Amino acid sequence: MRRFVADRARRAVAASLRGAASSSRSASPSPLAPAPRHPASPVGEAAMAASMARSMSTAVAGSPAVSLDTINPKVLKCEYAVRGEIVTHAQNLQQELQKHPESLPFDEILYCNIGNPQSLGQQPVTYFREVLSLCDHPALLDKSETHALYSSDAIERAWQILDKIPGRATGAYSHSQGIKGLRDEIAAGIAARDGFHASGDNIFLTDGASPAVHMMMQLLIRSEKDGILCPIPQYPLYSASIALHGGSLAPYFLDEETGWGLEVDELKKQLEEAQSKGITVRALVVINPGNPTGQVLAEENQKKIVEFCKNEGLVLLADEVYQENIYVEDKQFHSFKKVARSLGYTDDDLPLVSFQSVSKGYYGECGKRGGYMEITGFSPEVREQIYKVASVNLCSNISGQILASLVMNPPKAGDESFESFMEERDGILSSLARRAKALEEAFNGLEGITCNKAEGAMYLFPRLHLPQKAIGAAQAAGTAPDAYYAKRLLAATGIVVVPGSGFGQVPGTWHFRCTILPQEDKIPAIISRFKEFHEKFMDEYRD
Amino acid sequence: MRRFVADRARRAVAASLRGAASSSRSASPSPLAPAPRHPASPVGEAAMAASMARSMSTAVAGSPAVSLDTINPKVLKCEYAVRGEIVTHAQNLQQELQKHPESLPFDEILYCNIGNPQSLGQQPVTYFREVLSLCDHPALLDKSETHALYSSDAIERAWQILDKIPGRATGAYSHSQGIKGLRDEIAAGIAARDGFHASGDNIFLTDGASPAVHMMMQLLIRSEKDGILCPIPQYPLYSASIALHGGSLAPYFLDEETGWGLEVDELKKQLEEAQSKGITVRALVVINPGNPTGQVLAEENQKKIVEFCKNEGLVLLADEVYQENIYVEDKQFHSFKKVARSLGYTDDDLPLVSFQSVSKGYYGECGKRGGYMEITGFSPEVREQIYKVASVNLCSNISGQILASLVMNPPKAGDESFESFMEERDGILSSLARRAKALEEAFNGLEGITCNKAEGAMYLFPRLHLPQKAIGAAQAAGTAPDAYYAKRLLAATGIVVVPGSGFGQVPGTWHFRCTILPQEDKIPAIISRFKEFHEKFMDEYRD
Known part of the structure; x- marks a missing residue:
């Protein structure tokens, strides 16, 4: 019996992994196939069988216990290396x-597995932390001693932020898209970056970028017949989220020979390949600057990608969380929204989502879980559905919301903190x-x-x-x-x-x-x- | 054409709402049926049709634009009133x-729609905010002026917390279950509350309780043939999460005549009713104290509920976020884990999840998005799957994690802040x-x-x-x-x-x-x- 239970568990895992592999391209071995598992050791197997038998013992007819056999197979399928x-x-x-x-x-142990700068000793940006500290304890703002500990522009900024929060209540749930005044500030930062209009109504503040990605996958994926074009190599949040939502990952390959080039011919080929398998491709994921590949797309290349999405009716999901991490003189970050607008495309032409996070950039505030998505080109009815899904989780954390507004609107020339801020920022980026x-x-x-x-x-x-x-x-x-x-x-x-x-x-x-x-x-x-x-x-x- | 598009959109919504209603009990009208929609006004209809036509115009053969017709029907089905x-x-x-x-x-406008105390003027607990403010700006801890602004036990506590964070990096992603030292502190608080052992290894810190509920629904629900027993009336997070994950809500009715009593006979009846429709019931949700109903379960009643779950092989999902909100002399909060352990049931007998949040209690820190679930009675293999899903989102926000540890281990008699803390706490609860x-x-x-x-x-x-x-x-x-x-x-x-x-x-x-x-x-x-x-x-x- 024990042997039987352990075998069933292994079969379930194996079947689910086969499933994962089959959702990516037909070449064998698949580009996303996980490494084969270690053969179970005799000891591990006995322990597993015992544990499974224990867990099975609570089952009664019609009500299975919770085991690998009875949980959601999409969870088994999901991988996050x-x-x-x-x-x-x-x-x-x-x-x-x-x-x-x-x-x-x-x-x-040197953790080079994850983009987690402060875990490896990077110091937080002082000005950002001053503002957060004051907003966490607004009673400080009325005390004269506070001026001995905080820079005057941080104090001023904290007041401005509190005035944007209804009732100055930093401990209240906010609007489910985030505090309106902070969203407007972020939109102003985007407009300043791009030279094109942005609206706070299009911003959804989220706990890091990951929940925003999940929200879009949840919206777009109806079944395994819906596909999402993703780069290979990709950041495995995408494959994990597609697996959890039961869709199919349609891979396109970045060309290592040309510095991880993203060619529109390859996109077309893989779109047709997916369609020939009966997959309805809903969206294209582009990660720029690239993760794990580190390339920065040229503007001309981005234009072609926008045209491709427009022509094929795809949602463009632009992962732009590394927009401030550029290390070469001859490359610049251009947001896909700027590229689309510079081509003359408006809100009516192209559904486009840009993801941003406070975890990356020079700030690297991973633990604060701040981020946003800017959505444009969706109908009011669909936006209402996105809002509804956001509202089920009430709102993202307020400190993360504040930090997202700070990184999109950092100190300006003339502010007391400006010079020290720039020194910290440039020091981190040049290093x-x-x-x-x-x-x-x-x-x-x-x-x-x-x-x-x-x-x-x-x-x-x-x-x-x-x-x-x-x-x-x-x-x-x-x-x-x-x-x-x-x-x-x-x-x-x-x-x-x-x-x-x-x-x-x-x-x-x-x-x-x-x-x-x-x-x-x-x-x-x-x-x-x-x-x-x-x-x-x-x-x-x-x- | 415009008329046609608008009609299609309405049909899609109507069909999805019928689906939602049919997943609850067969009585008509259904207990969860939403209120009928307003008939669309001529103006609204034209606007909708125009917008739909616009959004359809981006479609090409084989790649549908994003419209109510082409998004995930589970999203349409979800409601959050x-x-x-x-x-x-x-x-x-x-x-x-x-x-x-x-x-x-x-x-x-008086927002009595949502449990959001600070939006209506409740002040945050000073000690908690002092500690958060210090942890957000640890550089303060080295400065003598800090003692003029913060209580000494808050400073001491901030040091203790920083010492629990690897590298004192409050801006780093933590372990995906949350910072180990904070989880251990929460476990100690649970053990002190219940008189039974608790382990930090069983704690998953989350951004409020909602993501924890979603994680369990995601784990347990494979299809619409999987059901979750939920109270009626219920907090609509449960119906929304079940809809989003494609499961069926199996309702059980609280008895208004007996002060919203929860009778095990009713649970049995509704379990059988669901099974007779081919539904595999996976879990029972109990909200104690009740939301929206405000009742506090008697310990004897809870024992019967535990026995029911044990006998039927159900996961007990215990929403215990109001555990500190008790307003009557003759009732006390007992956690389901304490009740199960006092019946002699161990980790091997009953899968049990307890949800807790920093948003409720006397603290009401909704905007901080802190919370946890304590999971017991799951096999190591299934726990590994829960961990994997948690790891895809990396971790919950660190301020929320810190606050969760504070509410489970508030100031003690003898601490400098103890008296003022108790005054704030008791003032809020008695009011x-x-x-x-x-x-x-x-x-x-x-x-x-x-x-x-x-x-x-x-x-x-x-x-x-x-x-x-x-x-x-x-x-x-x-x-x-x-x-x-x-x-x-x-x-x-x-x-x-x-x-x-x-x-x-x-x-x-x-x-x-x-x-x-x-x-x-x-x-x-x-x-x-x-x-x-x-x-x-x-x-x-x-x-």
Whole structure:
């Protein structure tokens, strides 16, 4: 019986993973196929069977207990590698290090798996934190001692924000799109950035960008016959959200040879490919600057993408959360809304959603969970439906809302904090540019690694040209070659990266994503740890 | 053509609403059936048709534009009356009042539609806000001037919290369940409350309780053949979440005659009723203290509910967000986990989820979006799936996490802030009790209204015994009688309440939900405005 229960559980997982793979393109192996699981160890299997039998024991006829067999298969299907198996393993190693500091060949875990700047030592921007601190405790604003602790423009800004909140109630639910005065301020920031009108009525403030992405997927996806065109490689929020909402991911491939180029011919080809399978493609996801790939799209390229969406009747879902993370002189960020408006397209021509977050940029305030989407080109009836879904969760957190308004309207020349603010901001951005360059050069200097430049965002996505012997070793271990490499890297150096299979890649190619976020003074040591590991790895497996 | 498009849109909505109604009990009219829509005005219809035609114009063969016809029908089906039509109308009136202060028969809108204490003037708890303010700007902790502005125990607590956050990085994503040290603190608070062990590993911190409810619905609901037993009347988050996840709401009725009693016989009857329709019932939702009904369950009653879930193999989803809002001497809050453990049931016997929020209680910090769920009785494999879904959204906001730890571990006797904290806390709770009593007595003193006591939570749910003539007038206006009453009330007094049809009610009965949250000094004027309106209404319609 126990054996039977464990087998059923494994079959359920396997079936669901097959499902996940089949929703992406037909090539085999699929670009999004997860790495094969480790064969269950005898111990793990017995424990699992015992646990399953326990959980089954509460079942009665007609009312199944909660087990992998009886939960929503869309949940089983969803994968999110950025916090997946390797990260869990790293957390275990960290606990091990705390208990036995000498037990591993390194003295700290370096989390390069996730764009989480402050976890690696980046300091928050002082002015933003001053304003948040005052808005959290408005009673301070009436006290003279406050001026000894806070800059005068932060105090002034806190007053302005409180005046935008009905009843100055920072502890009240707001309008479900967010506080109107803050949305208007964000819209003014967008208009200043783009040179085209923006309206606070089109802004939906959200707890980070992720819930906004889920809302759009929930709106658009009716069944597995609805598809969303997503880049490969992609940020796995998209594949996870599509899986959770029961849709199909229609992949298009970025061209590694041309610096992760996004070609409209490829979009057309993959749209037709999806349509030939009976998929109705509803939307195109573009991540610019790219995650995990770091490219910054050229304006001419963006124009073609807009025309494509317009001609094909697709919603353009523009992930623009890295809009302030540009590291090369010859590239600039252009929002898709600006590009569409500069082509003469209005609200009537093209449904377009832009996602922004306080977690990225130079601020990197991931823990505040602030963000917004700007939606244009939807009919009033559909907007009402989006509002209704937002209202079920009441509103996003007010601190995150305030911070979103601050990043879209930071201190201006003449403000007391302006100079120190600019120093902090430029210090972070120029250091990120140097770190991106140093890591890219280091990767390109290694045997069997090629790495495109990070023009923007927070990541490098180097390609591993692995020897056949390494691929064989990975197969013998029951894991994908890039996952095998990432695990070996973690075990030898404490550096956590995410295997390319978590983002999707051209079948038969192998990559990993590594953030550029460790503090600058640590970069040389990281590079030498990495180099030492990689050379040993190649020595071990060179064909 | 325009007419055709508008008709299609209406048919789509009507079909989806029929679907919603058919998922609840077969009695007609359904307890959850929304009020009939207003017949579209000629102007509204033309505008809608024009807009629809516009939105259709972007469509090309095979790629439908985004319209009510082509979005996810589950989104159309979802209803959330707490922020529905009447509230939108109230917001419009408020704008009208700002422009033309003398244009309406009242000078302010009183939002009694939602449990949002600080929007109606409740002040935040000082100690909690001091700690949040310090954690938002940790640089303050090193400055001597800070002691002039903050209490010493708040400073001490901020240090303790920072020490629980890896790298003291309040701007970093945390563990996807929330910061471990804060979860441990919450678990200690739960253990102190219940007298039974609790573990931080079982806590998932969330942005308010709503995302936690969605996560469980997402986990449990596979299709419309999966049902969730929900009270009628219910808080419409549950019906909305079940609709969004494509499941069926299996209603059980609270007994108004016995103070909204929850009888296990009724649960059994409705479970069988659902099963007879081929529904697999996965879980039972219990809201204690009740929303919108305000009753506090007796421990003996809770024991029977636990036994019922255990015997039927149901997950017990316990909405316990009003656990600190009890206003009567003879009732106490008992968590379902405490009741289950006191019956001898362990983690192996019963899957149980308890939801808690920082939005309610005496703190009422709705805008902070803090909350958690404590999950027990799930197998490690299923917990892993819950963790995976949580990880897709990375983490909840850190201020909300901190606040959740504070409300579960407030100042203790001996702390510098203890006395002022207790004064604020008891002042709020005793005032709420007085307000609940004053409003209940006022409602019961009116012709054609009966109202159960609010033993807890933040609401009264009076029953309207409306004259036939009023029901006829509502029908002529194309709206449900309680919605008609609520609209007339708003137009005459500026008081916003939610019609009972938004929560579900025994067919043929009519109610409204009214919060007890206006500040105490306003209650007499509210009562007299309400009384005047109601007497005129009855004079107009008395049979």
